[in-house]
Amino acid sequence: MTDVLQLLRNHRSIRKFTTEPIGDAMLQSIVEAGQAASTSSYIQAVSVVRVRQAKQRSAFAELAGGQPYIETAAEFLVFCADLHRNRNRVEAASDNHADYSWVEQFTAATVDVALFAQNVVIAAESLGLGCCYIGGIRNAPDRVTELLELPELVYPVFGLCLGYPDQNPDTKPRLPVASVLHQDRYLSPQVHKELLDQYDTNVKEYYIKRTKGKLSFTWSEQMAKQVQNQKRPFMESYLKKQGFMIK
Numbered sequence: 001m002t003d004v005l006q007l008l009r010n011h012r013s014i015r016k017f018t019t020e021p022i023g024d025a026m027l028q029s030i031v032e033a034g035q036a037a038s039t040s041s042y043i044q045a046v047s048v049v050r051v052r053q054a055k056q057r058s059a060f061a062e063l064a065g066g067q068p069y070i071e072t073a074a075e076f077l078v079f080c081a082d083l084h085r086n087r088n089r090v091e092a093a094s095d096n097h098a099d100y101s102w103v104e105q106f107t108a109a110t111v112d113v114a115l116f117a118q119n120v121v122i123a124a125e126s127l128g129l130g131c132c133y134i135g136g137i138r139n140a141p142d143r144v145t146e147l148l149e150l151p152e153l154v155y156p157v158f159g160l161c162l163g164y165p166d167q168n169p170d171t172k173p174r175l176p177v178a179s180v181l182h183q184d185r186y187l188s189p190q191v192h193k194e195l196l197d198q199y200d201t202n203v204k205e206y207y208i209k210r211t212k213g214k215l216s217f218t219w220s221e222q223m224a225k226q227v228q229n230q231k232r233p234f235m236e237s238y239l240k241k242q243g244f245m246i247k
């Protein structure tokens with residue numbers, strides 16, 4: 001296996017960090033690695049806000065539902081989809097109104113952010129750092145917009161904690177390859193069920209081992225729990241307010 005494959009397969013989220021800082025030069029090269037990712041039609045629709053002030057960090061930790069590692073990580077970055085920059089440039093150059101309110105543009109910008117951020121994570125992990133994405137910041141998108149003074153056509157997709165790991169968790173078992181890599185056509189329901197039943201057993205064993213018996217649930221049980229309540233129903237109106245997804 002190559003070093004890169006080894007690195008990718010060794011990923012696990014890190015939620016406990018040492019106090020060692022990340023140097024500016026290292027942070028810069030990590031962000032440059034993010035920028036090197038492919039970008040839909042060259043739009044480069046990404047802005048990253050580095051949150052440094054302790055007060056801001058505490059506000060983020062709280063609005064994300066009480067996630068203390070946001071405060072203790074060496075760096076906390078907020079990844080935003082950003083079509084504001086593009087619109088301003090187009091309008092300044094042509095005097096024409098530039099319409100960035102289509103669902104397709106929102107999708108392209110969001111995909112850009114995900115590709116950029118995952119490059120950042122891989123680059124960081126290759127340098128011995130650990131990371132944890134923080135989708136919890138979408139609990140309060142209006143507050144994030146206010147804290148970071150985000151203009152129209154910018155929205156926060158997720159945060160990312162970065163730092164030197166102070167824990168060494170096991171990797172979390174993923175779905176069997178056969179259930180995600182379909183051959184010529186989508187898997188038959190019977191084969192799919194057999195694969196997922198086996199996977200559920202593996203995940204349950206993983207949780208029992210990881211928590212010394214305190215937690216014991218399957219992947220399917222976890223997924224069922226997630227859809228019991230409405231998930232951030234305010235996102236649609238928030239995104240429209242920011243100028244996205246109107247058409």
Ligand SMILES: Cc1cc2nc3c(=O)[nH]c(=O)nc-3n(C[C@H](O)[C@H](O)[C@H](O)COP(=O)(O)O)c2cc1C
Nearest residue numbers: 011012013015067132133134135136137158171172
């Ligand atoms: C977009 C996104 C948002 C996430 N948000 C959170 C979060 O708010 N808090 C957290 O502790 N982990 C968060 N995670 C981490 C996932 O829980 C984690 O990646 C998943 O359980 C798989 O575990 P692993 O990364 O250790 O392999 C997030 C991951 C992604 C991709």
